[in-house]
Amino acid sequence: MHLSVAAHLSDMWGDAVHPCAAHSRFLRLLEVRMNVGVRIARQGVEQATLRRLFIAAVALIAMADGSVHAADRPVPPKSPTCTANWWQGWYLGINGAAAGYTAYRTDQDAQLIPGSAATYTQKQSGIFGGGGQLGYNWTTCHGLLGIEVDGDDGSIVASTGVLPNSPLSNASITSRLNALVTARVRAGIVGDNTWLMYATGGVASVHTLTTHLNLASEQFTFSDWRWGWTAGVGAELRISDNISLRSEMLYVGIADRTYTFVSPALGTGNFAHSDSIWLARVGINVKLGFDPAIPTY
Numbered sequence: 098m099h100l101s102v103a104a105h106l107s108d109m110w111g112d113a114v115h116p117c118a119a120h121s122r123f124l125r126l127l128e129v130r131m132n133v134g135v136r137i138a139r140q141g142v143e144q145a146t147l148r149r150l151f152i153a154a155v156a157l158i159a160m161a162d163g164s165v166h167a168a169d170r171p172v173p174p175k176s177p178t179c180t181a182n183w184w185q186g187w188y189l190g191i192n193g194a195a196a197g198y199t200a201y202r203t204d205q206d207a208q209l210i211p212g213s214a215a216t217y218t219q220k221q222s223g224i225f226g227g228g229g230q231l232g233y234n235w236t237t238c239h240g241l242l243g244i245e246v247d248g249d250d251g252s253i254v255a256s257t258g259v260l261p262n263s264p265l266s267n268a269s270i271t272s273r274l275n276a277l278v279t280a281r282v283r284a285g286i287v288g289d290n291t292w293l294m295y296a297t298g299g300v301a302s303v304h305t306l307t308t309h310l311n312l313a314s315e316q317f318t319f320s321d322w323r324w325g326w327t328a329g330v331g332a333e334l335r336i337s338d339n340i341s342l343r344s345e346m347l348y349v350g351i352a353d354r355t356y357t358f359v360s361p362a363l364g365t366g367n368f369a370h371s372d373s374i375w376l377a378r379v380g381i382n383v384k385l386g387f388d389p390a391i392p393t394y
Contacts, residue, residue, distance in 0.1 A: 192380030196225040200272035203369040219255035226251015243283040276304040298328040313362035325351035339384040349374040
């Protein structure tokens, strides 16, 4: 049996071999084939590793490219922070006022000086008085629109002696500013929820009392409310969670009016009145709750 295997192997390899030699050659052949298989396997592993590395490199390049494009894209702007929210809503306050008062009084029928129709200009300035205000504000992120009603009570008196050096006449005119009411709109800008600057305008009503003493020492007094207009500027400063300080300057123009009277001694007379006021006020406002600001897009 062993001889026939050896002979078979001899036929395979071309010369006769001993059975042990044939066994040894068989093992070497087996070893060679196993080495070849190992090399093939190693090559497969190396190829698989190379494929994985290639895929990973491609993925990294794609991620880097995406990051570059993302960096190139503009960043959407942040929504603006509304700075006017604090000023939105109702408020109530008090104020003190100083005024420069000008009164024009025209004697159309020479009741004060015989044969002389004349216009007398009276000016007086000083502390007027005080009052209060009530208003409401609508706000956008940096703007304000509001309405306000206010009133002040006080007194400024301007008196004119028509013939101050004459012993024969004490004719005079005395004009008094007693009260003022306005209804206005306000429009302004807001900064950092801390300050407000505005322009304002609207209608006004003024109460005056004027006394005329004529040549016959007859006294005629006219007291009434007259309509007019007002415009000005102002500013406010927030000092706490619900309190602000304010100041404003207003000009008030009052419509002219002519008053007719009958003097027993001098007959019918007519006086034309025209008034104007510069009003400076300082005050304090208290917020009455908070409303959301009007959004802007």
